[in-house]
Amino acid sequence: MKQQIRVWDAPLRIFHWLLALSVIVGLVTGWLGGSSWIGWHERTGLFIIGLLSFRLAWLVLGSTYARLSTLLGSLLSLPQYFAGQWRQLGHNPLGVLSVLAMLAMLSWQAVSGLFTNDGSVYTGPLYRLVSSSFSGDLTRLHKLGLWIIIGLIALHLLAILLHFVLKKHNLVKAMLTGKTEQxxxxxxxxxxxxxxxxxxxxxxxxxxxxxxxxxxxxxxxxAPAAAPAW
Known part of the structure; x- marks a missing residue:
């Protein structure tokens, strides 16, 4: 039986699952919209900003396979990966590209949402820092970003499935337990x-x-009080 070794630290695993849950809530509340859901959508966006900020810090402070240096080192091993010679733990080079794309898109979506408006009642927390026309442009791009994130999630799930079917690697289990086979x-x-x-x-x-x-x-x-009508 192969030895189980630590690959993902607990904070990274907690981040991963909280982010997954938060993205689902953000997508659903953004899709439903309306005054009854927009408040939850904003709160979820702020929570996602907190999670992403944590992950940025964890690129420096985290354990070996969570660090930026390891991710960049994996990217440089792309030729070896395609040649079937990649033997490292953590994200493989294609996985690193997937992670970076997802984090970049979620960062854009969360930050752009701070400046959006619905054209009637709702304005984002930082709406007053930009012009109304720029806010309108960001709002349109923010709505488009929903579909890009859905596409990235679909690719992410497909990659997990292919790893399990073709390589017998249970990536979900590793992200739950933090360990994988050496x-x-x-x-x-x-x-x-x-x-x-x-x-x-x-x-x-x-x-x-x-x-x-x-x-x-x-x-x-x-707002000033309205003058009496008499």
Whole structure:
């Protein structure tokens, strides 16, 4: 029986599943729209910004296979991967491209949503920082981004299925348990990503949510009371 070794740290796994759930909620509430759902859509977007900010911090603070250096190293191994000589743990080169595309698109979608409006009642938390015409442009692109994210999710699920069918790699199980089978002696367990790094990343995420929420902006003065009709 092959040895099970650590590949994904707990904070990364928690991030992954929270992001998956949040994206589903964001897509559903954005699709439904309306005054009853737009508030939840905004809250979900802010939560996703917090998650993505955490992941950016975790690119530096996380364990071995969560770090940017490892991801970039995997990308440089693309020729070896296509030649069937890739023997590393973590995301393979195509997986890195998929992860980067998903994170980039979700970042765009979450940030652009801060400046959107529905043309009547709702405005994003940072709507006042841009012109109404620019907000309108961002709103149209934000709505288009929903379909791109759905497409990326479909590709992601297809890749997981193909890995399971063709290579007998259960990527879902690895993201649940954090461990995978050691295929080659040179593969080493993940190191780092301890509790202090986690606390720092969470603080960074909370700061990003605060900035995105617009709570730091000066409140607009109340509208003047209407003069009596007599």
């Amino acid at each position: 295929q080659y002696p040179e593969q080493k367990a993940a190191q780092g990503g301890h509790w202090l790094a986690f606390v720092v990343a969470v603080v960074i995420a909370c700061g990003a949510v605060y900035l995105a929420s617009g709570e730091w902006q000066a409140k607009p003065p109340p």
